[in-house]
Amino acid sequence: MVESRLTGSVRVVGVGLLGTSIALGLRARGVDVILSDSSPTNVSIAIDYGAGRSASDADEPQLIVVCVPPDVTASVIVRELSAYPRAVVTDVASVKKPVLDAVITAGADVTRYVGSHPLAGREKGGPMSGRADLFLGRPWVVAGHSAISYQTAAAVDDLILDLGATLVEMTAEEHDQSVALVSHAPQVVSSLMARRLVSAPDAAVGLAGGGLRDVTRIAASDPALWVQILGANAAPTAEVLRGLRADLDEVLVALDGAASAGVDTGAGAVAPAARADRSVPVGSGSDAPTSTPTPIGWRRMLAQTLAGGNAGVARLPGKHGQDKRYAQLVVMVDDTPGELARLLTEMGEAGVNLEDLRLEHSPGAQIGLAEISVLPEAVERLTAELNARGWRIAG
């Protein structure tokens, strides 16, 4: 067993997915973990799972980790600071500035509190869903402030390193603005797009492909939880969305310009005599004069938004944001156990490394499409190899 950096007991308040996962990770390093929850049943379950022990009057925790829903996080922190006057307290809520402000306003001893936020899992799920390895390799923000000393906050750093997460330091404001951008605004955007589908005809929805599925996947998130999260980080999220709305307004101006100009499908060829001798300008933008002048340049306005999207997605870490480095191959896979494994095994036998993989199922079909990303130089060899083994390559 690798020993913990922590020297004392750790009290975990709230044994949902996050709290139980923290407790299990600490237990794996031999830490004395004390479990507390407003539900005695949850505490019993977490103890059964080996996450720690129940509280006693003699407890003197070194560190308290508050893992309760966002709407009660601050009040629980205040209570814990008061009940354990020698403990350092942290929390794992996804919003940090309002929590810190509330703790300060409540007059609590903020010299022993520093907020944190692991970017892993969800703030939902019972103790049964806890995993000791949940935080391995994930960013975990510590939102420092001037009232807590480096030495006192070190216990929180130890916790994060014990659990195998990557420590990220930023202020509470920076954190809240960051998660507004990378998590809260994307949730709203996904929900807004998915909401457009509610009253759409079946035939339209039947044409949906992988792009729409990706954009709307997180729209399946739990509304009750997200009302709390968005409510707690309302101003930073609104700021991101206002920027997006300004760009959207530009797009609408551009689309209105395009609609009134109406040249993009070759409608400029309505005077066929004038273009009869024209060779097909594949891919060229037509600069033919239009009936309605569009001085703002709708093509350029649209291109700005689309190119801005290119530039934005290219900044994302991980392989999904760098798709252009890889070539994609779509292989048909029967929807039976082991078929995809066989495909990947045969790719491995061909010595080709899988860089990314996406699955797509045609509506109602007993066949799936596996989109395989590989290095561009491997495509030809892999295609030949898979064809030789009888795989059907769809694109």
Added chain:
Amino acid sequence: MVESRLTGSVRVVGVGLLGTSIALGLRARGVDVILSDSSPTNVSIAIDYGAGRSASDADEPQLIVVCVPPDVTASVIVRELSAYPRAVVTDVASVKKPVLDAVITAGADVTRYVGSHPLAGREKGGPMSGRADLFLGRPWVVAGHSAISYQTAAAVDDLILDLGATLVEMTAEEHDQSVALVSHAPQVVSSLMARRLVSAPDAAVGLAGGGLRDVTRIAASDPALWVQILGANAAPTAEVLRGLRADLDEVLVALDGAASAGVDTGAGAVAPAARADRSVPVGSGSDAPTSTPTPIGWRRMLAQTLAGGNAGVARLPGKHGQDKRYAQLVVMVDDTPGELARLLTEMGEAGVNLEDLRLEHSPGAQIGLAEISVLPEAVERLTAELNARGWRIAG
């Protein structure tokens, strides 16, 4: 060889990804395919790939398939209708009403033209990227109109069935409204969200997770092509986006209400005496009076958007839209060839069918996370089985 339903030659104009794929699929059924392109090099390459032959003066095609970029589709259709007065002409552009209108306005013989649109591949890529199986199981819309007879249009139906696609009939207007909803508006939304990242601090972008990656994946699309597509389908796309903007405005009103109310992190506990004896109401919504009255009910407004998103995404076909039917398990996989195959093989050995799979890579880590979807009743057994074989399960 399965015989073609078509009785004559097929002329394919434009041998990019779509044109070449159509040609290859028809050649596999023994059809005489004539290839044409503004680039003689592309025609030569497509011929080398076995997609057909070059044109001759004696050609009398039964069917002509126009596969050129959207901004020249209508003019090429008009030209082909005129050059081959006995052929039926179709096209594969992703927008249908403006093309039909332009062909009618040009005075062409619209009794021999019917537009179509295969929901497969992209309108981009050279003849090298063509695949005979590209359309298998994919929807392919035929946008019928009153001027073409059922009998004449039958050649287009034969083409679609020959290529293994699923025939979907709708009007040109219905088609354009449908793709505005399921393809063009999602592209704009994804680009708008990704564009927000351009000027963000590195630290913020470093916190990005799988949700943001999904929402912004198609923001990597080619701007030049999408300016054409959006320009050609401007009005229907703008209509979808205006509906989205109205919802976004509601969300902003709600967020402003939440920001001025500011109760969601337990800040209501700023009077600690009043709540000192209060047990932690996990997950309950606080109805405490707030300093700023929000008569519109910001929680309800946010919940409507989020719940609307739930309802919308649930309508999508395929397994991604039905995630709730499955339980997810996240397994750590070394980023080396064959590791994922080994995981799936061992799942197969355990008799557990893989319902869906997503890969995620931690920034800079030599380890990936495989999110496996399985039937809920299989989770316990699979977890035990994978643990026993030494796999690390992360959540």
